[in-house]
Amino acid sequence: MEASSQIIPQALLDWYDVHARVLPWRSPPGTPPPDPYRVWLSEVMLQQTTVMAVKDYFARFTARWPSVTALAEAADGDVMAAWAGLGYYARARNLLACARAVAATGGEFPQTEAALRALPGLGAYTAAAIAAIAFGERAVVVDANVERVVARLFAIGDPLPGGRKAIRAAAETITPSSRAGDFAQAMMDLGATICTPRNPRCLLCPLAPPCAARAAGQAEAYPVKPAKAAKPARQGRAFWIERDEHVWLVTRPGKGMLGGMRALPDDGWSARADGGTPPPLPGPWQRAGVVRHVFTHFSLELSVDVHGGAGDPAQADAAGEWWPLDRLDEAGLPTLFAKAAALGLAAMKDVA
DNA sequence: TAGTCGTGGTC
DNA sequence: TGACCAAGACT
Numbered sequence: 001m002e003a004s005s006q007i008i009p010q011a012l013l014d015w016y017d018v019h020a021r022v023l024p025w026r027s028p029p030g031t032p033p034p035d036p037y038r039v040w041l042s043e044v045m046l047q048q049t050t051v052m053a054v055k056d057y058f059a060r061f062t063a064r065w066p067s068v069t070a071l072a073e074a075a076d077g078d079v080m081a082a083w084a085g086l087g088y089y090a091r092a093r094n095l096l097a098c099a100r101a102v103a104a105t106g107g108e109f110p111q112t113e114a115a116l117r118a119l120p121g122l123g124a125y126t127a128a129a130i131a132a133i134a135f136g137e138r139a140v141v142v143d144a145n146v147e148r149v150v151a152r153l154f155a156i157g158d159p160l161p162g163g164r165k166a167i168r169a170a171a172e173t174i175t176p177s178s179r180a181g182d183f184a185q186a187m188m189d190l191g192a193t194i195c196t197p198r199n200p201r202c203l204l205c206p207l208a209p210p211c212a213a214r215a216a217g218q219a220e221a222y223p224v225k226p227a228k229a230a231k232p233a234r235q236g237r238a239f240w241i242e243r244d245e246h247v248w249l250v251t252r253p254g255k256g257m258l259g260g261m262r263a264l265p266d267d268g269w270s271a272r273a274d275g276g277t278p279p280p281l282p283g284p285w286q287r288a289g290v291v292r293h294v295f296t297h298f299s300l301e302l303s304v305d306v307h308g309g310a311g312d313p314a315q316a317d318a319a320g321e322w323w324p325l326d327r328l329d330e331a332g333l334p335t336l337f338a339k340a341a342a343l344g345l346a347a348m349k350d351v352a
Numbered sequence: 353t354a355g356t357c358g359t360g361g362t363c
Numbered sequence: 364t365g366a367c368c369a370a371g372a373c374t
Contacts, residue, residue, distance in 0.1 A: 048357090048358085048359095049358090049359080049360095050359090050360075050361070052360090052361080053359075053360065053361090085358090085359075086358080086359075087357085087358030087359045087360090088357060088358055088359085089357080089358080090356095090357065091357095161353080161354090198362090198363075199363090229355095256356085256357085257356085257357070257358090258357090258358085259357090271355095271356075271357090293358090293359090294358090294359085295357075295358060295359085296356080296357060296358065296359090297355075297356065297357075334358075334359090335358075335359060335360090336358085336359095
């Protein structure tokens with residue numbers, strides 16, 4: 001590697017030695033790497049998710065399942081319920097699949113980027129990140145932070161997603177062969193705290209001297225992103241059926257929206273269309289309220305209706321279970337249905 | 353390649 | 364207040 005290409009990583013690592021964030025899944029700069037299990041778990045949780053949101057979940061998961069073999073032996077429903085509220089539930093399904101694959105091959109994570117990439121839920125970013133952080137491999141780690149830092153550093157104006165090829169090539173040129181994990185985490189810390197999407201703090205940036213976008217006074221203009229499509233507004237209904245201090249809950253199909261999660265029965269709303277399928281019991285139904293929830297690609301106005309009659313959905317050939325109200329917080333409802341359940345619960349209390 | 357897939361914080 | 368965004372993966 002030429003001397004000039006080491007200036008950037010060296011400046012970044014010097015900055016990281018002083019300013020590294022202290023995080024539960026991280027070891028301090030220049031110290032031995034953390035347990036690969038904790039690196040893997042944190043990386044999966046951090047996909048498209050903020051550090052603040054992950055912290056509590058990481059603590060609960062590691063306390064309950066201290067190793068990958070312990071997690072591999074967990075029941076599916078327990079893991080899904082523990083993940084409830086964190087979002088992108090395919091990650092939890094893949095987490096279990098990955099833990100079981102690792103446990104089945106001896107309980108040790110593979111130590112190379114290529115082998116990690118083959119595991120469920122580990123894409124290009126996560127495989128590279130684990131290889132670098134847990135095993136010290138010189139892997140080119142490119143997440144949204146790195147994309148932003150590199151696009152600005154080299155003033156790469158090719159719009160995403162096509163511009164990712166040029167960004168990756170540029171990232172390759174500044175990735176050092178030593179301290180691979182620290183370098184990757186330093187890039188992400190820089191992107192999270194200094195080289196932010198809006199109002200970057202260039203005056204505090206250790207990479208300001210060589211930064212091409214900064215020199216042009218155009219840091220915030222990079223990376224160039226395409227305009228986003230408008231979100232459709234959908235409508236649907238959820239149904240609260242209460243008997244003897246229990247509520248009727250279903251488990252959603254394994255794939256698709258909120259897949260594998262417990263939920264209130266609903267009318268089949270989706271990103272593509274409003275709901276419309278009939279309720280699990282004949283009426284009368286009474287409107288308890290409306291929940292407004294915004295997903296990544298659509299918004300939903302979900303009416304919550306409570307049942308005011310008799311009948312048993314279990315005898316109406318519906319798949320589900322009676323869940324005790326005093327343990328509702330253990331049901332692992334995703335946020336949308338947790339909000340809906342709060343309305344249903346309150347409405348029934350008012351009646352009583 | 354482009355669409356799908358959650359949630360909560362920020363400005 | 365709404366649009367943007369976060370340590371992306373999968374199909």
